[in-house]
Amino acid sequence: MSARRGPDAAVQSNKPQRQYALLVALAYVNGELVEESEAQVSALDHGFVVGDGVFETVLLDAGRAFALDRHIDRLARSAAGLGLEPPDLAEVRMAVGRVVTASAIGRGRIRITLTAGRGPLGSARLAGAPTLVVAVAPDADTHRSSSVVVVPWRRNERGALAGLKTTSYGENVLALAYALDRGGDEAIFANTVDNLCEGTGSNIFLVREGHLVTPPLSSGCLAGITRALVLEIVGASEEDVDIAELVPTVVEEAFLTSSLRGVQPIASIDGKELGACPGPVTEKARAAYGELLGSTDEP
Numbered sequence: 001m002s003a004r005r006g007p008d009a010a011v012q013s014n015k016p017q018r019q020y021a022l023l024v025a026l027a028y029v030n031g032e033l034v035e036e037s038e039a040q041v042s043a044l045d046h047g048f049v050v051g052d053g054v055f056e057t058v059l060l061d062a063g064r065a066f067a068l069d070r071h072i073d074r075l076a077r078s079a080a081g082l083g084l085e086p087p088d089l090a091e092v093r094m095a096v097g098r099v100v101t102a103s104a105i106g107r108g109r110i111r112i113t114l115t116a117g118r119g120p121l122g123s124a125r126l127a128g129a130p131t132l133v134v135a136v137a138p139d140a141d142t143h144r145s146s147s148v149v150v151v152p153w154r155r156n157e158r159g160a161l162a163g164l165k166t167t168s169y170g171e172n173v174l175a176l177a178y179a180l181d182r183g184g185d186e187a188i189f190a191n192t193v194d195n196l197c198e199g200t201g202s203n204i205f206l207v208r209e210g211h212l213v214t215p216p217l218s219s220g221c222l223a224g225i226t227r228a229l230v231l232e233i234v235g236a237s238e239e240d241v242d243i244a245e246l247v248p249t250v251v252e253e254a255f256l257t258s259s260l261r262g263v264q265p266i267a268s269i270d271g272k273e274l275g276a277c278p279g280p281v282t283e284k285a286r287a288a289y290g291e292l293l294g295s296t297d298e299p
């Protein structure tokens, strides 16, 4: 199927609609990879209309997709959790490989988006071909430290989407804007029972009384891949933390984790500086994670 089809053809066809978007103005390859200006999905795509989709953000490091197996597993879990048809994982993997190779980007982010495909203008879903978009963009490693802001809204740890990486990210958009308005660069959510949960695109670890802790998955946070790797290589207790304790008088040091940030020290919480940034525990986690990143593609 030609990726250059117009939108009318896309709406009329019942065949799977596949796009591999190249978000940099580089080569146009084989009629299957398209440049961003030519990448199109249906205006009736249920991902667009109601956020009926799942996604992954994968670190592109030294030209390789880091921990792709884990990301593909999570994509499948999120799709199952949202009730989407099981994705063709071989196709996802192939699309990632093709986009990465064609882009020739050394460091960046790969975004895999899988939606229910065309649907009606409401919440019901049509049985039909899903939409798969794999996009890549450069992303410099500029995440030295983070200033976080606790937002007044709550993650719902008992909600239908808890723990799923869906494209319904409106709450994260709003929360991040709230943090940016207050001089921060990441927003932190508590959950409905006032326990610490996660950031808009990150998990959080903190050190109190010398111990490294991170909220358990039951807090409603995403099962972050970087979080899991840090737990495996450094170790930490998965414990509920009262959000009222996320203050510099209690927290000795803290860091965020995500595929793009890696292990990122937190410098301040709600404008109040932490005593150590990075502290020794954070340094150790960052060094261990850096070593892992350098030693394998599939941790």
Ligand SMILES: Cc1ncc(COP(=O)(O)O)c(C=O)c1O
Pocket (backbone or CB within 6 Å): 057, 198, 199, 200, 201, 202, 203, 221, 222, 223, 224, 225, 226, 227, 257, 258, 259, 260
């Ligand atoms: C809500 C949320 N929590 C945590 C993370 C960190 O997950 P990972 O380490 O798999 O990138 C992300 C990643 O974007 C996220 O969106």
